[in-house]
Amino acid sequence: xxxxxxxxVRSLFISFILSKLLLCPLPSALCLLSSRRGIMDRxxxxxxxxxxxxxxxxxxxxxxxxxxxxxxxxxxxxxTYLGHPQATRRRVFVVMVLRLAALVVALITAVRPSxxxxxxxxxxxxxxxxxxxxxxxxxxDEAGGLSRIDAVHKAxxxxxxxxxxxxxxxxxxxxxxxxAPDFNEAIGRYDPxxxxxxxxxxxxxxxxxxYERWQGESRLRAHLVIGDGAENxxxxxxxxxxxxxxxxxTPVHTFLVGDDRSGSDTKDISVAAVECNPSPAFIKNKxxxxxxxxxxxxxxxxxxxxxxxxxxxxxxxxxDFTLDRQKNNELKMTVSTPEKPGEYKVRVEVGIEKNGKIExxxxxxxxxxxxxxxxxxxxxxxxxxxxxxxLRWENTLLLDALRSEKRFDVVRVVRQLDNTPTAEEREALKxxxxxxDVVIIGNVNADHLDRAAPGFxxxxxxxxxxxxxxxxxLGGEYGLQGYSEELLPVGGGPVxxxxxxxxxxxxxxxxxxxxxxxxxxxxxxxKPGEVPKPGASEELWDRINNSxxxxxxxxxxxxxxxKGGRLGVYAWTSAxxxxxxxAAGGDSKGDPLLVGSQRADGNKGRWLAFAxxxxxxxxxLGQPKTEDGVLMHERFWRQCVLWLAHQDxxxxxxxxxxxxxxxxxxxxxxxxxxxKTPDGTDDPTAPIVVRVGALxxxxxxxxxxxxxKAAPQIVLTDKEGRKVxxxxxxxxxxxxxxxxxxxxxxxxxxxxxxxxxxxxxxxVSDEMLQVNANPEFMQxxxxxxxGKALRLDDLHGFLTELKAEAPPDSGKKPKYYPDWNRNRSRxxxxxxxxxxxxxxxxxxxxxxxxxMV
Numbered sequence: 001x002x003x004x005x006x007x008x009v010r011s012l013f014i015s016f017i018l019s020k021l022l023l024c025p026l027p028s029a030l031c032l033l034s035s036r037r038g039i040m041d042r043x044x045x046x047x048x049x050x051x052x053x054x055x056x057x058x059x060x061x062x063x064x065x066x067x068x069x070x071x072x073x074x075x076x077x078x079x080t081y082l083g084h085p086q087a088t089r090r091r092v093f094v095v096m097v098l099r100l101a102a103l104v105v106a107l108i109t110a111v112r113p114s115x116x117x118x119x120x121x122x123x124x125x126x127x128x129x130x131x132x133x134x135x136x137x138x139x140x141d142e143a144g145g146l147s148r149i150d151a152v153h154k155a156x157x158x159x160x161x162x163x164x165x166x167x168x169x170x171x172x173x174x175x176x177x178x179x180a181p182d183f184n185e186a187i188g189r190y191d192p193x194x195x196x197x198x199x200x201x202x203x204x205x206x207x208x209x210x211y212e213r214w215q216g217e218s219r220l221r222a223h224l225v226i227g228d229g230a231e232n233x234x235x236x237x238x239x240x241x242x243x244x245x246x247x248x249x250t251p252v253h254t255f256l257v258g259d260d261r262s263g264s265d266t267k268d269i270s271v272a273a274v275e276c277n278p279s280p281a282f283i284k285n286k287x288x289x290x291x292x293x294x295x296x297x298x299x300x301x302x303x304x305x306x307x308x309x310x311x312x313x314x315x316x317x318x319x320d321f322t323l324d325r326q327k328n329n330e331l332k333m334t335v336s337t338p339e340k341p342g343e344y345k346v347r348v349e350v351g352i353e354k355n356g357k358i359e360x361x362x363x364x365x366x367x368x369x370x371x372x373x374x375x376x377x378x379x380x381x382x383x384x385x386x387x388x389x390x391l392r393w394e395n396t397l398l399l400d401a402l403r404s405e406k407r408f409d410v411v412r413v414v415r416q417l418d419n420t421p422t423a424e425e426r427e428a429l430k431x432x433x434x435x436x437d438v439v440i441i442g443n444v445n446a447d448h449l450d451r452a453a454p455g456f457x458x459x460x461x462x463x464x465x466x467x468x469x470x471x472x473x474l475g476g477e478y479g480l481q482g483y484s485e486e487l488l489p490v491g492g493g494p495v496x497x498x499x500x501x502x503x504x505x506x507x508x509x510x511x512x513x514x515x516x517x518x519x520x521x522x523x524x525x526x527k528p529g530e531v532p533k534p535g536a537s538e539e540l541w542d543r544i545n546n547s548x549x550x551x552x553x554x555x556x557x558x559x560x561x562x563k564g565g566r567l568g569v570y571a572w573t574s575a576x577x578x579x580x581x582x583a584a585g586g587d588s589k590g591d592p593l594l595v596g597s598q599r600a601d602g603n604k605g606r607w608l609a610f611a612x613x614x615x616x617x618x619x620x621l622g623q624p625k626t627e628d629g630v631l632m633h634e635r636f637w638r639q640c641v642l643w644l645a646h647q648d649x650x651x652x653x654x655x656x657x658x659x660x661x662x663x664x665x666x667x668x669x670x671x672x673x674x675x676k677t678p679d680g681t682d683d684p685t686a687p688i689v690v691r692v693g694a695l696x697x698x699x700x701x702x703x704x705x706x707x708x709k710a711a712p713q714i715v716l717t718d719k720e721g722r723k724v725x726x727x728x729x730x731x732x733x734x735x736x737x738x739x740x741x742x743x744x745x746x747x748x749x750x751x752x753x754x755x756x757x758x759x760x761x762x763x764v765s766d767e768m769l770q771v772n773a774n775p776e777f778m779q780x781x782x783x784x785x786x787g788k789a790l791r792l793d794d795l796h797g798f799l800t801e802l803k804a805e806a807p808p809d810s811g812k813k814p815k816y817y818p819d820w821n822r823n824r825s826r827x828x829x830x831x832x833x834x835x836x837x838x839x840x841x842x843x844x845x846x847x848x849x850x851x852m853v
Contacts, residue, residue, distance in 0.1 A: 049816060050113040063111075070107055074100060086851040095852065098843035105836045114816040124170045125219035127802070128210060131156075131190050132227025132257075134179035134201040135767040139228075141259040148257045148773075149196040152226055155795050156192070162799045169803070171221070178206035181235055182666060185213045199767055202233030203781070207241035220250045222802065225781065226792065228258035229774035232327065232767065234272070239780055246785030253787040255795050258773030266769050267297040268365040269323075271372040274348045274662055280377035281337045284384050284435040285409060287376065291331045291348040295323035296769045301361060304353040305331045309376070310345040310700075311338040318353070326770070339435070341380035343757050347373045365769075374662035375757045383645045384409045384435060386428065388449065389442025389474070390416050397616040398440075401634040402641065411436075415444045421452050429453040431463060437645040439469060443476030443613065446483045461487045464605045470644025471606075472596075475557035475613040489567070490559050490595060490609050497555030508552035509573045510545035510582045511593055511612065513537075517570030518585060521594075521639040524632040538584040540632055544621055545582045551620040551629065557611040559592050570594040573611075606644050654688070654752035656736045664763040669726045673715065673738045675752065682721055688740035690715055692726045695733040695757065702735045702755065710737065728760035 052062055077099050131152055142151040156175075163173050175190035179198035183205050203225075214220055223245055231238050245252050273292040281287045289307050301323050307316045316335040323329045331350070338344055349358040349371040360367035385408055389395040402410045411434070413425045421429070428434065429452070439460060441449070449456060461484065463469040473480050473488055480492020498507040513522035518537055525536030544551055556573055574590030576582055581589060596608035615636070621629030659670040675686040693710025695702060702710070713724040728734055735757045742752035775789070782789040790798060818828045846852075 047116045047118070047814075048113065049116045050111050052111050066107070066110065070103065073103060077103075091846070091850050091852065095843055095846055098839055098846070102836060102839035102843065105832070105839060109832070109836075112820045114818060114820065116814045116816050118814050123219060124172065125221045126172045126174065126214065126217050127166065127221050128214065128223045129173065129175045129190070130206055130210070130223070130225045130227075131175065131177050132179055132201060132203075132225075133177035133190075133194070133196045134198045134227075134230070135196060136201060136228055136230045136771045137196040137257070139258060139771050141773075142257065147196075148228055151257055151792060153192045155226075155792050156190075159796050159799050162796065162803060166799070166803050176206070176210065178202070180666075181205055181233065183209055185209045199763055200232055200234075201227070201230050201767065202235065203227075203231045203238035204233045204236040204241050207238060207245070208236050211241065211244050215244075215248065220248075223250055223252045223785075223787075224255065224795075224798075225252060225778075226255045226257060226795070227778075228771075229254070229256060229776075229778040229781075230258075230767075230770060230772065231774065231777055232770070238777075239784060242781050243784050250785065251787035252781055252785040253798065254778035254782045254789050255792050255798075256773060256775050256778050256789070257792040258771075260773045260775055266365050267361075267363045268294075268369070268769060269298060269301075269303070269350055269361055270294040270296070270369040271348055271350055272328075274346065274372045274374045276346055276374065276376045276661065279661060280379050280657060282379050282383075282407065282409070283337055283339055283341055284437065285337050286334055287337050289317075289333050289335055289346060289348065291333075291350065291372070293323060293329045293331055293350055294327050295329060296326055296365075298323055298361065299326055300324065303350050303361070304358060305333060306349045306353075306358050307333050307335050308347045308349075309335065309338065310347075311340075311342075336435075337376070337378050341378050343755065344376050344378060345373055345757075346376050347371060372662065372761070373759055375658075375759060376661065377657065377756055380647065383407060383437045383641055383647065384411070385438045385440065385641055386411045386413065386434070386436045387440045387442070388413045388415055388444055389440075390414070390444065390476075390478075392443060392476075392613075393616050394474070394476075394613050395442055397619065397633070398442075398637055401637040404634050405638050408638075408641065415448060415452055418448065418451060426453070429456050431456065431459045436469060438472065438641050440472045440474065440641075441479075442474040443479045445478040445481040448478065457483070457487060464607065465599065468605045468646065470608075470641075470646075472608040472610065472640065472644060475611040479613065480557050480559070480609060480611070485562075488607070488609060489597070489599075490561055492609070492611070493558035493560060495555050495613075496558050496591075505550075505554040507575055508550065508554060509556055509575060510552055511541070511571050511573060511615075511618075512545060512582050512590070513541055513571045513584050514569055514588055515585050516568055517594065520570060520643055521636060522571060522584075523639065524635045540621070540628065541584040542579070542582075544618055544629075545584075546579045547621070551617045553612050553617065554614050556591070556593060556613070559595060559609060559611050561592060561595065567595050567597050570596065570608075606646065608640065608644065610640075654738050654740055654742060654754040656690070656738045656754045656756040658736065658756055658758045660758060662759045662761060663728070665728050665731055665760050666763050667727070669728065669734075669758065671724050671726065671736050671756070672721060673724060673736075674722050675740050675742060684717075684722070686740050688715065688722070688738055690724050691737050692724070693735055694730075695735050697732070702737070706735070707737060710735070731760050731762040733757060733759055 052066065055062060055065065058065075078096065133149070137149040137152070138147050140147045142148055146154070166173055176185070176188050177190045177194065177198075178188060179201050180188075181200055181202045183202065188209075210223070242252055271291055271293055275290050277288045277290065279287070291305060293303075295301060302320060303323060304318060304320050306318045308314075309316050317333045319331075319333055321329070321331050331348075351358040351360050351367075351370050353359075358370070360370050364370070385402060387395070387399060387402070387410060389398075391414055399410060399412060402408050411428050413421075413428050415421075446457060460469070460471065464471050464487065471487065473483070473492070475492070475495070477495060480488065480490075483492075496509075497505060500506050522541065523537050525533075525540055553573065561567060569588045569592050571592075571594040572588040572590045573593040574582075576590070591611075593612060594608060594610045596606065599605045599607065615633060618633045618636075619629040621632065623629060654675050655673065657672040659672070660667065663669055671690070671692075673688060673690050674682045674684075675688060677683050690713045691707065691710035692713055693702065693706055695706065699706075713726065715722050715724055717723075724736075726734075726736075735755055738754045740752055741749050779789040781787075788798070818832075819825055820829070822829055
């Protein structure tokens with residue numbers, strides 16, 4: 001057995017070595033064959049591949065050398081067997097066939113030939129179809145008396161085989177129904193059994209939501225929109241949203257259903273929405289009221305719009321307008337806000353004026369929608385300030401300080417010598433028309449002001465006594481001079497300063513706040529949103545007053561105080577440089593610098609006389625490293641104005657600010673809530689309780705019973721602050737109350753409450769007022785994305801063409817038969833080796849049997 005097995009092993013080993021010598025790497029090169037569409041076309045997709053291994057891969061000599069080696073092996077094999085004594089022709093023939101077959105297998109392995117096919121594999125893709133399911137789709141203007149939606153059902157049923165074939169080809173077809181403003185991509189799927197009862201045709205929301213869902217899909221082949229094009233969405237623009245599909249290379253094809261001459265002659269004026277801007281607004285300011293009005297079959301009509309506010313029965317404003325469009329005419333009117341803070345109802349009526357009333361236009365469908373209401377929150381924080389002064393640095397930086405506070409509405413009047421006032425300045429000096437809260441008079445004497453605006457000072461004196469207008473006088477060459485004692489109870493003397501020959505100050509003067517001043521306008525320390533530590537303001541004033549740089553005052557006007565007058569001295573000054581004498585706090589120890597008091601009815605009129613004229617020098621404190629001086633300068637002037645306007649004790653407050661003062665019952669309301677600190681910033685940690693409830697009809701304010709029935713809300717937090725979300729369940733008026741502890745400027749804590757109101761209006765459908773199909777709109781949608789604008793009848797043919805089109809080409813990839821790569825052979829290489837081994841084994845076994853070993 002040993003002598004028999006040995007020759008077989010040697011023979012197998014020699015054959016294996018020969019095959020390894022002829023072995024080669026992977027195939028490559030291409031050549032053409034034929035295709036199913038025709039031999040010439042298929043030639044581009046079929047090719048022959050071979051890649052002999054070294055040295056058989058050498059150009060020109062490799063394959064011929066392989067042929068010579070093969071021929072020599074065949075000859076050697078034949079010669080070996082022909083001379084054997086046990087060999088007969090039949091035995092030699094059988095053994096030679098087996099040996100040559102094994103040699104052919106080895107040669108094929110050396111060359112590794114393959115037939116390759118370039119294939120474009122099926123790629124998964126997506127086609128979107130949107131079906132308009134609004135009420136206008138129930139109009140029966142299709143062939144055979146079908147409604148538009150029934151025609152769509154019939155067309156989609158006819159197309160079902162084509163859609164199934166697309167699905168079989170790897171195309172995901174998603175069919176939506178749309179129209180509602182709250183369309184949800186996840187659940188808004190088409191159901192042929194569902195009624196077309198959506199109250200609006202909001203194409204814009206549909207395009208927006210589907211784009212957000214599918215923008216990451218790289219193989220979105222097409223977007224088909226089926227509908228009548230009677231778009232009446234009130235949110236995002238449909239044409240703006242659909243362009244986003246075009247930018248990513250996805251065409252939107254439209255299929256129009258319905259007749260563009262099916263509309264009725266219904267006429268109607270509808271006030272769709274009313275909004276106020278700004279909202280909330282400040283007292284004694286202006287607010288822009290915008291009414292959005294639809295004019296169905298009333299294009300070009302001349303109407304009268306009237307605005308009323310609930311603080312008065314008299315109209316705020318009445319203006320005439322022309323309604324140029326059927327939809328979304330914007331009527332803008334400017335009205336004055338009430339003089340007291342609170343929640344006010346704003347009502348807009350549109351129609352024709354008869355006998356002082358607004359009546360509907362002749363032929364209107366319904367007069368019930370000719371008016372609409374909303375709410376406006378008016379805040380006490382708003383302060384209107386008039387500043388009269390000459391051009392000087394003090395005036396420039398004082399204005400900068402006041403304008404840094406967003407609650408201040410600052411009006412500037414420049415009185416340089418005796419220049420004639422401009423028309424704008426004359427208008428600003430009409431006190432009856434401007435409703436100022438505070439008037440600041442700078443380096444201007446009484447005669448100068450009287451010549452510029454006769455009667456101005458008399459009127460200001462009256463307003464200071466009767467309306468509580470705050471008045472402040474500033475120092476300067478002409479300041480504090482010539483005014484009546486009734487308006488300015490102190491006398492203003494000459495400027496006290498000491499200058500060298502070049503006009504530079506030899507002496508500077510401190511501004512030393514008293515204890516009373518530190519409680520009021522000289523309380524300047526602390527960052528926004530925090531209560532300053534004790535002594536922080538004193539430290540800042542001591543830094544200024546003890547500085548050696550030029551940040552102290554260069555001079556002041558000497559004030560003469562009346563004997564026995566009940567005046568408050570808030571700051572004093574002197575030429576002293578002794579830090580102990582000029583320490584902030586305590587009583588006055590020098591010339592009064594800032595004095596004032598309350599006067600008039602109920603002590604509501606406040607006034608200040610400030611003898612300084614270069615407080616802008618304080619801004620240099622800490623510069624260039626810090627802005628301590630800038631911040632304290634701004635805060636000083638801010639608190640002077642707030643004190644004069646009686647708002648220094650009411651800065652901390654609870655607030656509730658609805659995003660929408662008027663919204664539909666289908667919308668979600670967002671209400672910003674919180675508590676402000678005494679310096680006007682939000683306190684994010686203050687505990688608050690928020691309740692939302694319905695306000696009974698005819699009731700202006702919620703009662704305790706209404707508050708008890710109102711449901712507490714969950715307070716959420718985002719980057720803009722705290723909020724609550726609420727969706728009104730029914731039309732009507734609603735209130736929001738916020739309660740929480742409020743920190744006052746003097747450190748007291750008390751319970752604060754804020755109430756805001758809003759109106760929820762029914763989502764009345766105007767869908768059936770304009771039922772004409774709109775082919776122009778559908779054409780614009782398609783053309784903006786390089787799509788096609790077609791009729792519903794074209795849907796089947798379009799889908800058939802879409803199926804025949806090649807899917808997005810991701811590049812053809814070759815497949816090899818057989819594939820000699822061991823990672824992709826799928827068992828071919830082991831089988832090929834088994835065949836090679838069986839041939840050699842059979843040849844050896846026969847030679848063993850026949851004694852030819």
